[in-house]
Amino acid sequence: MSETPKLVLFQCQWCLFAPADQEWVDTQLPENIHLAKVPCTGRINPLYLLNAVQGGADGVMVSGCLPEQCHFKTGNIAARRQLEEFSDYLNHIGYEQDRIRFLWLDLQDRGIIQKELAAFEAQITALGPAHNLATRAAEKVGGVNA
Amino acid sequence: MPDINALKAEAKRILSEGMVDIVIGFKAGDTPLHPQPAFFKTPDEVDQLVYNALCQNNLATYLTRFPKTQKIGMVVRGCESRSVNALVFEGQHPREGLYLIGVPCDGIIDWRKIVEQTGEEVFSVIEQSDNTVLVEAKSGFFTLEKETLLHESCARCIHPNPISADVVIGELLPEGDPALACEKVAAFAGLSMEERHAWFRQEAERCIRCYACREACPMCYCEECFVDHISPRWTESGTTPAGMQGWHIVRAFHQTGRCTSCGACERACPMDIKMTYLTEKLNEDMRRKYNFEVGLDATTAPPFSTVTLDDKSRFVI
Amino acid sequence: MNLILKKDHLNHLLNAWRQEYEVYAPQSLQNFTHFLPLQDGFELAFDKAHNTRIPPKALFLPTSEALLKFTRFGGYEEVPSETAPRLIFGIRPCDAHAMTMLDTVFEQERYTDPLWKARREATVVVGLGCHEPCQTGFCTTVGSGPFNHAGLDAILTDLGEIFLVETLTEKGEHLFTQLETASEDQSMHASEVQQAAAASMPIAFETEGLKQKLDQNFASPYWEEVSRSCLGCGVCTFLCPTCFCFDIVDEAQRGERVRNWDTCMFRTYSLEASGHNPRPSRVERTRQRLSHKYSYWLDQINQIGCTGCGRCVRYCPVGLDIRAMLRKAHQLPSEVLHA
Known part of the structure; x- marks a missing residue:
């Protein structure tokens, strides 16, 4: 694939404990990665993911805290259940499940997010652009009545 | 098929004894293929009560329209009783305020399958004791096997008997085979990604956004649906591909762990859009991953309203 | 003017019209019928149902349509809307009649919807009367009928082997120039069929008062x-x-x-x-x-x-x-x- 994939990163504001990492995400994220910072991964409604997918994202990465380190106790494991099912479900109808990735970060971790994003981008590049589900770019107007 | 007189007698009894204020059931429709949901307030009105395989709606959808203080009697089949349980769990009505008259159900007939064979003009439909259906149509008389007319959700029904009903009228039927329910999902999942998507796309693109599926569903009782939001707008409002797909994706997903596979959404659709292949997939996942089936009682929380640390998820490190 | 169209000649005629118009006619879509543009090797679906599932108003007022495009920082542009000449074949009189009512909404003296108007003007409508009226229909009750002429440029009556064509407007006449004129017997037969169809429909409810x-x-x-x-x-x-x-x-x-x-x-x-x-x-x-x-x-x-x-x-x-x-x-x- 010649084009760089379009990625969306949903990032829990607590998961990047190292200031350097957070600063990197806030200021130096490559242009093809769109950042959506959330107060907790538990706040991520599957609709956000759908919005990203319909906005043309080739891959979606969610980074949150390790299961037992959630700032709000259980937000991340609630998110895990829903988002895992949602990605499974999207896979059922044509959006490969490898395009959605959940990343757990330990508060002790340093410099991991960069590597993970690079690895994810390589994975999505290998998959090619997402082309199945309709995106908001209008293809045509009107279903059977076009 | 339960004895209609016993059904009426019970409905009359609970009304006349003041156990309930209203009984929700069906009455004969103005067209032969469509019995109507009906609301009986007095024992005399109950004479109009009918129950047959053409009663295609899930009556539990009306439950959330009544104040929680109202005492409601309802004729329930397997799927309806499970929907009621799910609604009770979600605090939509206290169980004490309900009296459920259960009827074991051997499947709902999809009227579309009748008119496919007989043509549009149907004058009467009579269920006969040998599991056939006699249809009088403009094009002649037809004797059809009931089995072939069943709605797809009913053909693979696991729980034909009402669960936690206060009284059951009619003989209990053998429980369905859970393997049957997942057969269809497995077959669909076995297709290639492109094939699955092509199917989804072709079904979704007929949508006219009339939301009959939403209104027919007992679990869709939100005061404001996500598609009605103006800001933020979650998905496109019109019948663009993204709008229609967004609607079908999220409508089904919001039923995860709540859908009883009654198929009322599909039966309500004016464009004959298949939808249960989506909800069935989610139901099957809930069964497989969390050993959960909705509505078997009114106290077990569905998977999405509980959390555990030890999920077996591919997102686990 | 009354003309005769042989049924086995119909596809030929439709194909001839396709040179000049985009021709829409009821065709099968999944389990129902729908007005779709005719493609090579088309199959009409008149026997399946009386009416298409979605009314033909959708050809004039689509379920969704873009009116204009805008950008966040600068102005807007109109969406170009070109309407090629269209012909709708096989529309039922109830649907055609409805279109004349919608005209009163979209083409008022002071406010006219340009999109609706352009589409209406570019479209010729050929109706097919209902010699076997449908059971749920009640057109005669509300002042329409199985052979109502409102909104049509021509109407066909099914007489078994042939259609009797009544052209109602100039646009309609232009379509059927090649056909032979109907005999008096054939015209009589058609009007009998039409009257019998209307008479077979019971009055569904009282509209007076x-x-x-x-x-x-x-x-x-x-x-x-x-x-x-x-x-x-x-x-x-x-x-x-x-x-x-x-x-x-x-x-x-x-x-x-x-x-x-x-x-x-x-x-x-x-x-x-x-x-x-x-x-x-x-x-x-x-x-x-x-x-x-x-x-x-x-x-x-x-x-x-x-x-x-x-x-x-x-x-x-x-x-x-x-x-x-x-x-x-x-x-x-x-x-x-x-x-």
Whole structure:
């Protein structure tokens, strides 16, 4: 694939404990990665993911805290259940499940997010652009009545 | 098929004894293929009560329209009783305020399958004791096997008997085979990604956004649906591909762990859009991953309203 | 003028028209029929059902259409709308009649919808009368009929081996220049078929005085009664050939202003920005739907706003039947004070 994939990163504001990492995400994220910072991964409604997918994202990465380190106790494991099912479900109808990735970060971790994003981008590049589900770019107007 | 007189007698009894204020059931429709949901307030009105395989709606959808203080009697089949349980769990009505008259159900007939064979003009439909259906149509008389007319959700029904009903009228039927329910999902999942998507796309693109599926569903009782939001707008409002797909994706997903596979959404659709292949997939996942089936009682929380640390998820490190 | 079209000549004629027009005719789409443009090797689907599932109003007022495009920082541009000459073949008289009513909405003296108007002007409409009227239809009751001419450029009558073609406008005449003229016998036969069809349709309800009853019983418990099992979906109105309500929405993310079908049966239809909803429940919404068709249209154009196609009866998910509702309305008392 010649084009760089379009990625969306949903990032829990607590998961990047190292200031350097957070600063990197806030200021130096490559242009093809769109950042959506959330107060907790538990706040991520599957609709956000759908919005990203319909906005043309080739891959979606969610980074949150390790299961037992959630700032709000259980937000991340609630998110895990829903988002895992949602990605499974999207896979059922044509959006490969490898395009959605959940990343757990330990508060002790340093410099991991960069590597993970690079690895994810390589994975999505290998998959090619997402082309199945309709995106908001209008293809045509009107279903059977076009 | 339960004895209609016993059904009426019970409905009359609970009304006349003041156990309930209203009984929700069906009455004969103005067209032969469509019995109507009906609301009986007095024992005399109950004479109009009918129950047959053409009663295609899930009556539990009306439950959330009544104040929680109202005492409601309802004729329930397997799927309806499970929907009621799910609604009770979600605090939509206290169980004490309900009296459920259960009827074991051997499947709902999809009227579309009748008119496919007989043509549009149907004058009467009579269920006969040998599991056939006699249809009088403009094009002649037809004797059809009931089995072939069943709605797809009913053909693979696991729980034909009402669960936690206060009284059951009619003989209990053998429980369905859970393997049957997942057969269809497995077959669909076995297709290639492109094939699955092509199917989804072709079904979704007929949508006219009339939301009959939403209104027919007992679990869709939100005061404001996500598609009605103006800001933020979650998905496109019109019948663009993204709008229609967004609607079908999220409508089904919001039923995860709540859908009883009654198929009322599909039966309500004016464009004959298949939808249960989506909800069935989610139901099957809930069964497989969390050993959960909705509505078997009114106290077990569905998977999405509980959390555990030890999920077996591919997102686990 | 009455002409004769042999049935085995029909496909040839349709193909000839395709040189000049984009020809729409009922064809199978999944389990139902739909007006689709004819492609090579087309198969018409007249035997399957009387009416297409979606009324042909959708060809003039699409379920969704973009009105203009805009960008976040600078102005807007109109969406080019070119309407090539179109021919709709096989439209039923009820649907064609409905179109003339919608003209009164979209082509008013002061306000004309340019999109609707352009599409109407670019379209020739050839109807097919119903020699075997449908069971749920009630066109004769509401002042239309199985061979009504309103809104048509030509109408066909099925006489077995042949169609009798009556051309009704110049546009229609232009289409059938190659055909031979019908004999007097054939014309007689056709009018017998037409009369028999109309006569075979029972009067579904009394329309005389219905408007007054509906108006006078605005606050009657009748409305609660008939709307009790209503789900509040949009099936009846979206499939209705005379319903025309739409909603204009800015799709900000895509940068388009779009017009979508909307219906008075939805909660959000009458919801105001303050949160107040003047039609808070299905009771008021049902009253609006029925009264609009059977009372307010009469005030505006002196016609009942329904052509009796019967779609709402056939496809209502809970089997509500507008005919039964109106029969009941006719039983209502006359002198009720407004609450």
